[in-house]
Amino acid sequence: MISYLHAMKKICYTLAICCLLFALEACRTNASEPAFDVTTDEFILSSDYVIQAIAAEPLLDAPMAISFDPKGRIWAVELPGYMRDLDGSDELEPDGRIVVLTDTNQDGVMDKRKVVMDGLVAPRTLLHTYNGLLYSNGTSLYWADLDGTSVKSSVLVDSLYVVGGNIEHQPNNLFYNIDNWIYSANLRARYRYQNGEWLREATSFRGQWGISSDLDGRLYYNNNSLAIATDYSMPNQFIQNPYQQLKYSYSQSIATNNRIYAYQATAVNRGYSEGVLDEAEKIKNYTSACSPLIYTGDLLGEDFYNNAFVCAPEANLIKRYRIEENAGEKVAKAVYENTEFLVSKEETFRPINLYNAPDGSLYILDLRKGIIQHRAYMTSYLREKIIERGLDTIQNGGRIYRVATKANETIQMPALAGRSQSDLVKLLASEAAYERKFAQQQLVFQQATDAKVAIEAIVLQSDNPYAQLHALWTLEGLGVLDKDFWQKVSAKATAPVVHETLIRFSAFFPEQEAEQLAYFEKIRALNKPQINGQLAVRLGQMQSLKAKALLLNLAQQYGNNPILCEAIISGIAGKEAAFLSEIQPLEGVDSLQNFLQVVLANKAAAELKAPQLPTAFFKDDRTAGFDLYSVHCAACHAWDGKGKDNLAPPLLNSDYVAGSKERLILLTLHGLKGPVTVNGKRYEMNAMMPGIKNNPDLSDKDIADILTFLRNSFSLVGFSGMKVTEEEVAALRESTKDREDLFTEEELNALLELN
Numbered sequence: 001m002i003s004y005l006h007a008m009k010k011i012c013y014t015l016a017i018c019c020l021l022f023a024l025e026a027c028r029t030n031a032s033e034p035a036f037d038v039t040t041d042e043f044i045l046s047s048d049y050v051i052q053a054i055a056a057e058p059l060l061d062a063p064m065a066i067s068f069d070p071k072g073r074i075w076a077v078e079l080p081g082y083m084r085d086l087d088g089s090d091e092l093e094p095d096g097r098i099v100v101l102t103d104t105n106q107d108g109v110m111d112k113r114k115v116v117m118d119g120l121v122a123p124r125t126l127l128h129t130y131n132g133l134l135y136s137n138g139t140s141l142y143w144a145d146l147d148g149t150s151v152k153s154s155v156l157v158d159s160l161y162v163v164g165g166n167i168e169h170q171p172n173n174l175f176y177n178i179d180n181w182i183y184s185a186n187l188r189a190r191y192r193y194q195n196g197e198w199l200r201e202a203t204s205f206r207g208q209w210g211i212s213s214d215l216d217g218r219l220y221y222n223n224n225s226l227a228i229a230t231d232y233s234m235p236n237q238f239i240q241n242p243y244q245q246l247k248y249s250y251s252q253s254i255a256t257n258n259r260i261y262a263y264q265a266t267a268v269n270r271g272y273s274e275g276v277l278d279e280a281e282k283i284k285n286y287t288s289a290c291s292p293l294i295y296t297g298d299l300l301g302e303d304f305y306n307n308a309f310v311c312a313p314e315a316n317l318i319k320r321y322r323i324e325e326n327a328g329e330k331v332a333k334a335v336y337e338n339t340e341f342l343v344s345k346e347e348t349f350r351p352i353n354l355y356n357a358p359d360g361s362l363y364i365l366d367l368r369k370g371i372i373q374h375r376a377y378m379t380s381y382l383r384e385k386i387i388e389r390g391l392d393t394i395q396n397g398g399r400i401y402r403v404a405t406k407a408n409e410t411i412q413m414p415a416l417a418g419r420s421q422s423d424l425v426k427l428l429a430s431e432a433a434y435e436r437k438f439a440q441q442q443l444v445f446q447q448a449t450d451a452k453v454a455i456e457a458i459v460l461q462s463d464n465p466y467a468q469l470h471a472l473w474t475l476e477g478l479g480v481l482d483k484d485f486w487q488k489v490s491a492k493a494t495a496p497v498v499h500e501t502l503i504r505f506s507a508f509f510p511e512q513e514a515e516q517l518a519y520f521e522k523i524r525a526l527n528k529p530q531i532n533g534q535l536a537v538r539l540g541q542m543q544s545l546k547a548k549a550l551l552l553n554l555a556q557q558y559g560n561n562p563i564l565c566e567a568i569i570s571g572i573a574g575k576e577a578a579f580l581s582e583i584q585p586l587e588g589v590d591s592l593q594n595f596l597q598v599v600l601a602n603k604a605a606a607e608l609k610a611p612q613l614p615t616a617f618f619k620d621d622r623t624a625g626f627d628l629y630s631v632h633c634a635a636c637h638a639w640d641g642k643g644k645d646n647l648a649p650p651l652l653n654s655d656y657v658a659g660s661k662e663r664l665i666l667l668t669l670h671g672l673k674g675p676v677t678v679n680g681k682r683y684e685m686n687a688m689m690p691g692i693k694n695n696p697d698l699s700d701k702d703i704a705d706i707l708t709f710l711r712n713s714f715s716l717v718g719f720s721g722m723k724v725t726e727e728e729v730a731a732l733r734e735s736t737k738d739r740e741d742l743f744t745e746e747e748l749n750a751l752l753e754l755n
Contacts (some may be wrong), residue, residue, distance in 0.1 A: 027460040033111045034059075038401065038590045044263060044343040049300070049343070050409050052402045053112040055101050060398030064638065065173060066365055067128040068079070068358050069678065070438070072148070072413035074101040074400065076109060077126045077135060083166055085394050086383060087639040088626070091167075096120030100149045108411025110400070111232030114149055124167055127174035127182065128191055130445040134159055134174055134182065139617070141191070143198065157191060157198045166374045166626075173210050173291070173353065178217040178437070178469065179234060180444060180477040185211040185221055188611050193445070203236055204250055208372030210291030210353060214306060215275075216434060216497050216530070217468050220292045225285065227255035227310050228292045228321065228332045232563050233533055241573035242620075243602040245609035248562035248694070255310075255321060255332045261455070262315035263343045267372050267385035269314075271523045280728035288314040289371070291353045292324070296433035297360035299404040308332055308360045309362065311351040313372055316344040318351055318364065327564070328529020340401070348394050358434050359413050361404040370394030370599065376626035380652050380714050383640065425454045428474060429467040444477030460488065464681045472501050483509040494556070496528040504532040507541060517546050524550065532558065532569045540571020540579075552582065557587030568592065569599055576600050594725070625709025628702055631703045632692070635686060641714040649676055649683040651714045656717040661724055664707055665754055669693040671742035688742060693733060700729040 030037035034056035043051055055074065055216045060547030078097045081090060098117040101110035133144040134157065141161035144154045161184075161614045164168050171187035182191045185207040193198045207221025207229065215218065232249045233239075239246065265281040278284050291311045295304055308321040320341035321332035341453070342351075342364075350367035357363045370391030373382055386392050402411065416438055419427070441449060455478075458471040472489075475481040486509060490502050503523075508514045520539065523531055532554060539551040551568065557639060558564035571591075572579050580596045594667040602609055620629070630639075636648035643650035651657050656678060657666060676683050679719045692698050704724045711722040743751075 018113055025324060031204040033107075033109045034399070038108065040344050042344055042349070044339070045341075045403075048405060049403055050406050052109075052404075052409070052411070054108070054363070054400040054402050054411075056399040057397045059101055059110060059113045060099075060397050060400070061097075062367065062369060063365055063400070064124045064367070065126055065353055066355065066363070067126055067133075067477075069100075069128045070353075070417035070419075072103065072416075075099070075126060075133065076101065076398075077120075078398070079123060079167070080396070081122065082185060083369070083374065084395065086371065086375070086378075086386065088494065092121055094119045094121050095386070096123040096137070098123070098126060098133070108413065115147055115477060116151060117144075117433050122167060125172045125174050125184065128177055129174075129182070129441060130715070132611045132699065134191075136171070138162070143193075143754075149210055153308040155198070158189065158200055158615050160617075161187070161189070163614040163616065164623075165620050166376050166623040168374045168377065169208065169404070169620060169623075174625060175211045175213070175219075175438070176441060177192060177213050177219065177235065178473050180224075180440075180473060181235065183211055183219060184207055185236065189613055196596070201236075201612065202613045204231070204611050205686055206238060207292075208250065208290065208309075210293075211290075212293045212356075214294045215223075215296060215469075216500075217469075220294055220308065221251075222289045224288050224294045225258065226253050227258050227289050227319070228308055229253050230330055232328065232330075232569070233530075234500075237534065237537055238566050238570045239610045240570045242608050242610045243573075243576075243597065243599045245568055245602075253645070254323075254330045255334075257334060258289070258344045259334070260284070260286055260312050261343070262312075262316050262317060263337050264316075264347065265440050266315055267348055267373060267382055267389055267391060269377070269379050269382045272379075272381050272384070283315050284312075286310075286312055288312065291351075291354065293354035293362075297356050297362065298432065298750065299408040301405060302363060307335070309354050311354060312340075313350040313367065315488055315557065316347060316349040316351075318354070328533070334341050347389065347391065348397065355433055357402065357413075358416065358433060358438075359411065361402050361408065361411075362674070363404065364401040365635070366397075366399040366401060368394075368397030368399050374623075376620075376623040376709065376713075378713060379639065381545040385626070404582075421448045421451050422454065424448070425451050425458070425530065428455065428466060428471050429458050429462050431464070433466070436467065440470045440474045440477070443474050447478060448450070449478050450617055452478065456485055459485075465498050468495070469500050469501060471496070476505065477748055480509060482503060483512050486512075487515060496526065496531055499523050499526070500530045500534045503531070505540050506538060510542075514542055517544065520550060524553075529563075532564060532650075537571040538565035540568060540573075540575070541638045545591075548582070548688040551587070554590055555583050555592055557588075558585045559583065559586065559592040562595075564593045569595055576603065583753075590720075619705075620707045620713050621708045624702070625705035626713070628698070628706045629709055632695075632698070632705065636689075641710075646684075646686045648687070648689070649678045650684065651710055653714065654678050656730070657710050658722075660752060661707075661711075661728060662732060663748060664710075664735065665703070665724065665729055666751070667691075667743055667748060668703060669706060669733055670736065670739055671743040672745065672748070674744045676745050691742060699702075700733065703724040704729045 004288050033367050034053035038051050038053045061078050063076045064079045066076045068073050072208055076099050081095050082095050100114050102112040104112050106587045126135040132146050139162040141158040142477045145152045171184040173185050175183050188205045190201055190203040208223040211221045218236050222228055238249050261281045268283050271277050293309045295307050317340045318337045322335050324331050350369055351364050352367045353365040355363040399430050422444050424439040430436050452500045455471050457475055458467050462468050490535050536554055539547045625689045636649050637643055641652035671689050673688040691698050707724040
């Protein structure tokens with residue numbers, strides 16, 4: 001009967017929510033333009049620039065990502081179920097949506113909303129590409145064939161797009177790179193549409209939230225406390241040896257510092273820890289860095305070109321870095337001292353994604369939400385700060401902003417829809433990076449092989465190396481790159497980035513090795529880092545003695561350069577032992593020898609180190625612990641850990657939680673009876689806490705995950721050293737396996753004193 005009533009209650013709740021959502025959508029379909037004025041003093045921004053509201057609530061509700069289509073419409077994925085309250089309730093309810101926003105009066109501001117899909121489970125990303133829509137739903141990735149703004153059909157691209165974790169630590173931000181592959185942050189897979197089907201391939205794991213690339217196609221990403229990281233090669237070039245684990249050429253932090261300058265004190269998850277806040281209680285360094293964007297537009301001024309922007313939603317700001325390069329290694333230097341590019345005075349400003357817009361401006365996606373920390377990682381300290389500030393009441397918001405110079409305040413999106421193939425070819429040579437990338441995608445998707453000669457002409461005649469680059473990758477995507485054309489281009493190329501690409505493409509024509517080696521000798525003399533890295537990979541793949549001699553020359557010059565060492569080892573996969581013997585007489589190759597010995601040891605032990613596609617689902621310990629706590633513990637100890645009168649004592653800030661791990665494990669395994677003293681206060685409970693050691697549904701790992709969650713979420717002590725492991729639980733289970741009774745507090749403390 002109770003189960004029946006519970007089920008009916010859930011059905012009624014769901015129906016009520018659906019009715020409410022339907023009513024809201026009906027009201028929002030033709031919602032007006034943003035009603036608020038962003039020229040007020042909310043934002044601190046140089047007077048040279050303007051920030052404009054492009055869309056806002058009620059047109060948007062908890063937007064997680066956006067994507068532009070050729071008509072200038074904005075597609076958005078909405079996740080209203082993310083932290084709808086402090087307890088993270090019902091986060092898997094199917095109330096996610098994909099909407100499309102339209103500017104009906106051509107003033108650049110969105111004023112119409114249409115729901116394209118609803119009933120999605122925890123969607124977090126989308127990409128309008130190939131005239132369709134790539135999007136996530138639950139654990140899977142789909143592609144929808146579109147007819148305008150309506151879905152004709154959807155196909156499954158990857159059933160394991162999400163393999164675990166919570167939304168903060170799940171794949172996001174689908175990104176089409178110049179190499180015709182689509183990448184995500186927080187994922188070991190990449191995707192490509194080819195010959196009418198979707199391909200899936202392993203790639204390196206990159207970042208936490210947000211991903212972008214520079215004009216060369218190198219990817220940039222970050223994690224919550226690290227502003228910017230990058231790779232020193234195009235994706236997948238240095239991972240071709242299955243027994244090598246990259247350490248130096250991949251995921252290198254390039255920001256000179258992670259210091260940020262907030263306007264006000266904000267609610268920070270571990271603000272109680274030493275060094276997190278300054279004397280004014282403002283956050284000092286990133287704790288939620290996300291969406292690093294390499295800006296390639298032209299509406300912020302020449303000085304901004306190729307700069308990096310990084311969001312700090314916990315501090316309500318966006319930081320700007322200038323990217324510099326020295327001997328092939330990049331560094332990101334903060335542009336401003338004691339301030340930032342853009343700072344909000346509102347704690348509800350939550351910039352979570354940045355975009356290069358079609359018109360060359362910078363677009364900002366503002367989640368506009370009070371709670372942004374997932375419940376599994378939220379500390380009791382943060383919970384109290386959220387309540388104190390009333391942030392738990394801030395829901396159903398979401399905004400999109402545009403930033404440009406005052407001279408470019410008028411919004412004029414380029415007309416990209418309906419372009420002919422000849423127009424698209426011309427766009428490959430556009431000065432605008434967005435247009436070059438758009439043209440490449442369209443030509444590849446349309447398989448415009450008839451345009452081959454015109455595309456080749458751009459490679460041979462353009463004086464813009466990035467026009468050449470996009471044209472080359474378009475030919476690659478069309479599958480029409482031939483050896484005769486490769487020879488023509490290699491004879492005329494001058495830009496290092498073009499040489500790098502030609503070296504890579506030479507692998508398509510192994511029968512042309514003699515001609516290629518003559519070209520390699522010529523460009524080796526340029527001694528450019530990006531050329532040397534790609535040469536190291538390609539020469540290792542070749543078989544001739546001349547190729548080996550060139551590679552040995554590289555090894556002798558750069559045998560102690562860890563980046564070049566990893567490039568060499570990537571190329572010589574399968575030939576490591578022979579190459580090691582060949583470099584032993586050389587001087588200056590100590591690092592390379594050491595690297596090779598590690599790879600050979602991995603090979604002997606059959607330990608694969610290169611990225612592998614995910615094959616199974618998992619949950620990180622704190623997310624798993626939160627879910628298990630919700631099922632097995634919250635009924636007595638409450639969602640907030642404050643306990644319930646006469647039923648269970650508090651866990652929040654309890655010395656039982658933050659203190660001895662052994663005591664916490666033992667009482668969890670065997671239970672506790674009688675009075676208990678928590679933080680000096682004695683509790684007389686009418687109920688006993690049962691032990692869970694005999695619960696067949698809870699493994700030692702499950703128990704460890706629950707306790708790890710408790711020590712993270714309900715303790716004011718820093719998390720370092722607070723983790724409980726499966727091995728610790730198993731050891732104490734074994735050492736007390738003969739115990740049948742529940743502990744009393746006195747027995748438990750006495751046992752610990754004996755040990």
